[in-house]
Amino acid sequence: MRKVNFKNRSWNISGNLHLPDNFDKTQLYPAIVCVHPGSSVKEQTAGLYAEKLAQRGFLALAHDASFQGGSGGEPRYLEDPATRVEDIRCAVDYLTTLDFVDKNRIGLLGICAGGGYAANAAMTERRIKAVATVVGTNASRAFRELNFLDTLEAVSAQRTAEANGAEPMITNWTPNSAEEAMQAGINEFDMLEAINYYRTPRGEFPTSNNKLLFTSMANLITFDAFHLAEFLLTQPLLVIVGDKVGAFGSYRDGFDLYNKAASSSKKIHIVKGASHYDLYDKRKATAEALEKLVPFFQENLF
Incomplete structure (x- = not known):
């Protein structure tokens, strides 16, 4: 693995470039951009899939x-969907500068919210020749099912406060522990599994610090990752979901994307007995996902 940097506008994007075994810089390789979930970083589930794909x-x-x-950029902890999509385009830009990357064989894989961003990027980024999602979510749909008008009122009030000298409001993506969630009356399956992945030694990483700029919520609520997929998402598509359905909605969103996509070649695969977070890192679930991802990308990138 090589640590790399590339630009989005004026700041650096931090990346890990996973190389195939017996890498030969004189050869041309197909390349895949792996997009992490919201609240995540490259060393977590996106890195796991990147490592496994490099081994193949x-x-x-x-x-x-x-x-x-x-990565750089201000303000910190902003989750801006449009910039997330631009990150993907910039990652493709970077790959095209590498002499050992075949510029005509670039694919895209997104996990959770990264799946929604990947699908959205592929609609306008024609250098992407195949796109796959693992428990991909349309984050806007999830947030719009909450008290979104109340949230937008609160965001507006917070922007006024910050414009008049208040400190930016930083909130958490999840409670910091299962105990904290229970004390707050939160016992939903997906949320508890998110805490178990992100906030315990199972998947935690120092730079995945559970911080979200509160005013990001306006961007998240209004961004529809699948908008125009029925016209613009034409590349080969693979959607992978688990059938243990929780409130985050990746099962429903997976079928929504599959049904909407204009792709003439598209598949959906259900991993039986797997939850949203099983498909982040659990050996059995991720192995089954990779059994579908590898031949999909081989078929469309080799």
């Missing part, structure tokens, strides 16, 4: 989102 002959790039992790 692909060059795989996982990167931190702008404003987060090891």
Whole structure:
């Protein structure tokens, strides 16, 4: 693995470039951009899939989102969907500068919210020849099912406060522990599994610090990752979901994307007995996902 940097506008994006075994810089390789979930960083589930894909002959790039992790950009902890999509375009830009990347064989894989961003990027980024999602979510749909008008009122009030000298409001993506969640009356399956992944030794990483700029919520609520997919998402598509359904909605969103996509070649695969977070790192679930991802990318990138 090589640590790399590339630009989005004026700041650096931090990436890990996973190289195939017996890498030969004189050869041309197919490449896959791996996009992490919201609140995540490149060393977590996106990095796991990137590493496994590299072991199967692909060059795989996982990167931190702008404003987060090891990447630059201000304000910190901003989750801006449009910039997340631009990060993907910039990752493709970077790959095209590498002499050992075949510029005509670039694919895209997104996990959770990264799946929604990946699908959205592929609609306008024609250099992407195949796109896959693992428990991909349309984050706007999830947030719009909450008290979104109340949230937008609160965001507006917070922007006024910050314009008049208040400190930016930083909130958490999840409670910091299962105990904290229970004390707050939160016992939903997906949320508890998110805490178990992100806030315990199972998946935690120092730069994945559970911080979200509160005013990001306006961007998240209004961004529809699948808008115009029925016209613009034409590349080969693979959607992978688990059938243990929780409130985050990746099962429903997976079928929504599959049904909407204009792709003439599209598949959906259900991993039986797997939850949203099983498909982040659990050996059995991720192995089954990779059994579908590898031949999909081989078929469309080799």
